[in-house]
Amino acid sequence: MIDIEIAFIQALQDQAAWLLILMQFFSFLGQPEFYLLIIPAFYWCRDPRLGLRLGLLMGISGGLNEALKVVFHLPRPYWVSPDVRAFGSYPSFGLPSSHAQGAVTFWGLIAAHVRRWWFWISVVAIILLIGISRIFLAVHFPTDVIVGFAVGAGTLLLFLALEEPVGRRIARLPLSGQVLVALAGSLALALVSVSALATLGDWQVPASWAAGALERSGQPIAPLSLRDAATASGLLFGFAAGAAVAWPKRGGMCAVGKWSVRLLRYVSGILVTGAIWFGFGLLIPKDPGIAAFALLYIQAAAAGAWVSFGAPAAFAYLNLADRS
Incomplete structure (x- = not known):
């Protein structure tokens, strides 16, 4: 199969080399950074409830993907x-594709919310093009993308089936209980990745994989690192805990208002998010120790809590958003 x-990848790169810029664009639409830019836009400026659902779903999906990558521990094409030509470089394992999985969960949830046939067609096209872009860039095998689509669809369907009954149960808990549920859920997500790594035992990344990746992309790989798992878990905790504090008091955030005010909300909120992220980043050591993972978790949790609670509270205080 390899x-x-x-x-197939070689033929795609040779026959459609002129598509490189377009493929890089669609690949960006599946980047975690894209979701971190778009979810606050929904939460602060368009539809807070949909933004909340997207934030929770993408946190769960991202953590699950990190664990599955370790379980399968399979290489990327380059x-x-x-x-093949490496038009991108990634330090993690390849199966399943996080871009493919994330595209199905993110765009699929929006499509389920919009419920318009023309939007569904657009979403299917975007998801397929994101998957194809990953193959074209030689960062994923077709199998990685197909499995990513399948895992993403399963995650989305399970989320849609459970969000209402689980949400009602959590809503009946006191605030302290809701925050503890958010913490327990995030730690459970991290524990899945830790358990997956433990099952590998003494297995090591083949030297040929590391050498090939470095030779063809110029970037080293670190697929056995749990840095991304710590980040995904921290984001889930911070976002969920912040929402637990914000929603009972004000019913979430009121996203109506002039577009100029919404734009001011978004720009100021994202700038503070970046300051939190990069400020904490200066404190995180590069070595893969427990201290680094703990700081990564705190960094992501602080950014998530700012998005779901800190920013809405600041907007209300500055009269950039209503309190209801």
Whole structure:
């Protein structure tokens, strides 16, 4: 299968080289950074309830993807083949594709909310193009993308089925109980990745994978690191805990208002988010120790809590948003 998929990637790169910029654009639409820019826009400026649902779903999906990558511990195409050109570089394992999985969960939830046939067609096209872009850039095998689509669809369907009954149960808890549920859920998500890593035992990344990746992309790999798992778990806790504090008091955030005011909300909120993120980043050591993982968790939790609670509270205080 690897030989067949490498040949397919090589043919795609050779026959459609002119699509590189377009493929890089659609690949960006599946980047975690894209979701971190768009979810606050929904939460602060358009539809707070949809923004809340997207934030929770993407946190769960991201943590699950990190664990599954370790479970399968399979390489990316440019790690193992000199016959493909590496138009991107990623330090994590390849299966399942986080871009494919995230595209199905993110765009699928929005489509389920919009419920318009023309929007569904657009969403399907976007999801497919994101998947194709990952193959074209030689950062994923076709199998990685297909499995990512399947895992994303399963995650989305499970979320849609459980969000209402689980949400009602959590809403009946006191605030302290809701925050504890958010903490327990995030730690459970991190524990899944830790358990997956433990099952590998003494297995090591083949030296040929590391050498091939470095030779063809110029970037080292670290697929056994839990840094991304700590970040995903921290974001889930901060966002969920912040929402637990914000929603009972004000019913969430009122996103109506002039577009100029909404734009001011978004720009100021994102700037503070960036300051929190990069400010904490200066404190995080590069070594893969427990201290680094703890600080990564705190960094992500602080950013998530700012998005769901801190920013709405600041907007209300500054009269950039209503309190109801």
